[in-house]
Amino acid sequence: MLLETFYNGIEVHRNEKIIVVRFLAPHRVISTCRANGGLRDDLDLIFNHQSCEPTGHTRKSHTMAVHEPRVYLRQICSQHEFSENCASLGTAANMNCAAVESEIFRDLEVVAICTGGVETNAGRAGDPASVCEESGRFMPVSGTISQSEKEKCVAAEARGDGGTINIIVCINRKLTPGAMVRSVMTATEAKTAVLQELNVNSRYSQGLATGTGTDQIAVASVLTGEPPLTSAGKHSKLGELIGLTVKKAVAGTLSLQNGMSPQSRCSTMVHIERFSTDTQAVEVGIRKYLATDSGELLSRNFECIDRDPITVAAVAALVHLRDKLCWQILPESCVPEIFSTYGAHLAAAVSGKYERFMSYKGRLNDRRFSLEDTAFVDFICFCMAMGFEEKWETMRLRE
Numbered sequence: 001m002l003l004e005t006f007y008n009g010i011e012v013h014r015n016e017k018i019i020v021v022r023f024l025a026p027h028r029v030i031s032t033c034r035a036n037g038g039l040r041d042d043l044d045l046i047f048n049h050q051s052c053e054p055t056g057h058t059r060k061s062h063t064m065a066v067h068e069p070r071v072y073l074r075q076i077c078s079q080h081e082f083s084e085n086c087a088s089l090g091t092a093a094n095m096n097c098a099a100v101e102s103e104i105f106r107d108l109e110v111v112a113i114c115t116g117g118v119e120t121n122a123g124r125a126g127d128p129a130s131v132c133e134e135s136g137r138f139m140p141v142s143g144t145i146s147q148s149e150k151e152k153c154v155a156a157e158a159r160g161d162g163g164t165i166n167i168i169v170c171i172n173r174k175l176t177p178g179a180m181v182r183s184v185m186t187a188t189e190a191k192t193a194v195l196q197e198l199n200v201n202s203r204y205s206q207g208l209a210t211g212t213g214t215d216q217i218a219v220a221s222v223l224t225g226e227p228p229l230t231s232a233g234k235h236s237k238l239g240e241l242i243g244l245t246v247k248k249a250v251a252g253t254l255s256l257q258n259g260m261s262p263q264s265r266c267s268t269m270v271h272i273e274r275f276s277t278d279t280q281a282v283e284v285g286i287r288k289y290l291a292t293d294s295g296e297l298l299s300r301n302f303e304c305i306d307r308d309p310i311t312v313a314a315v316a317a318l319v320h321l322r323d324k325l326c327w328q329i330l331p332e333s334c335v336p337e338i339f340s341t342y343g344a345h346l347a348a349a350v351s352g353k354y355e356r357f358m359s360y361k362g363r364l365n366d367r368r369f370s371l372e373d374t375a376f377v378d379f380i381c382f383c384m385a386m387g388f389e390e391k392w393e394t395m396r397l398r399e
Contacts, residue, residue: 006102007109007172009222017050018080019095019113021168021220030180031087031218034069039177045082046218048089048098048115048166089216091164093117099252103241110238112187112245113168116253118195118260121163122209124202164214165191165253167246171238174228175221183219183232186239190246191215198254199265199316201274206326206373208274268306268315272380275373279306285381290389298388305350305384314346315380325371335371340364343383350387360386 003012003019009027013020022045029046030039077084093115102111131138169187192210200209221229233239254260269279277285283302287295298305305311321338324330330338344360363386369379 003100006111006170007222009172010111010170010220012100012111012113014095014098015080017095019048019098019115019168020080020082021046021113021170023220026223027170027220028175028177028180028223029087029218029220030184031089032216033073033087033089033218035073036085036087039180040087041223043085043087045086046089046168046220047076047080047082047086048091048095048113048168049076050093050095050115051090052092087218089166089168089218091115091117091166091214091216093164093166093253093257097253097256099249099256101245101248101252103245105237105241107172108237108241109172110241110245111170112242112249113170114166114246114249114253115257116165116250117163117257118165118200118209118212118254119163119258120203121212121214122195122200122202123204123211123213124207125210127202127204127207163212164216165212165250166215167191167217167250169217169219169242169246171219171221171242173221173238174224174226175232175238176228176230179228179230179232179238180219180221183221183238183242184217186232186234186242187217187219187246189234190243191250193243194247194250194254198251198260198262199270200260201270206274266307266309266312268312268380271312271316271319272377275377277373277377282377282381285378286385286388289382289385294389294392297392305388308349310349311346311384314342314349318342318346318380322371322376332371335369336365339369339379340367343379346380346383347387350384351390353387353390356390 001014003014005011009023009025011022011024013022023043026041027043028039028041029043031037031046036043073086073088074084076082076088077086095115098113098115100111100113102109129141132141167187169183171183175183188211195209195211202209229238231238232242234243269282272282279302283299286298290298318339321330321342325332325335325338340361343364344357347360348354348357364383367379370376
């Protein structure tokens, strides 16, 4: 089915589990495609396809996609009657959740088509890797692993296990080879900006995610007789349009695929789950400082507390300050003053009694503080308990 035609140069089609960008005019393409990747001037189309369900769906073709990418590409192209002269992207994301965005400035047009998921595969650049490529094979970095587990590693690499953001960018002007590379940088920065704004956590470290472990991209610029554009950076209008379209498309697809929106991210748990915790552990952590009846009341209403905007703001402030301390922007010697002050803000946010701020701070002055995961989460739980204790007059805190 034809979704739309842009700048009389491309047609965007969606059929079953595949999205195809067909070139109506020659394009220069740079892509991560395993078979026809790199910089090419001779491709006929780009496609993005769903190769499996997002969870628990390993297929034999996944191993082929990694070890025999040309054979795999040939099979997909034969099935859909495509030219094999193409660039392919693969994912477990639903093609019906794709987002298509375009921006125009004068005679310059940029189109972005994105699919994405970040539920379990989001990571931060520099996170510990799980596999190392040796002689064309992906092997575990450390430890003993069975043959079946090795195959699972390969399959995960092929299908974008648990989350992949795929980006296709099309531009109605010719770009120099250098500008093509720069466009990839700009699109990647735009993707990371969305993940930052949605507070997407790495699943492999304590940091915020910058992407997923299996993200892919293709950028196409039409080949015309005009002088090529030489810049796709943030100072150029082309860079701005790439940034705008990719940001909107990535945000749109994550909303459709994962239900991830700014409103859905207003949650204390969203901000602290990267510290090796979950809702159940936090509930237990708060309840250990409350009397039994108060703890039961908290558990029955935890979702309301978790999503209270003022409480979320206080938790977000503490998390951000912890990041600043870990990055050594703030000196660790100031941890007691910082944590006691902003911990008191959290207690006041939960109780709603800001006149009790100095009392909360006083109770925290003698507490020992640590940046370690478990200790930091326990500190947040204590502050929330301290506030919840006083939200209703009958509650008492157990030290």
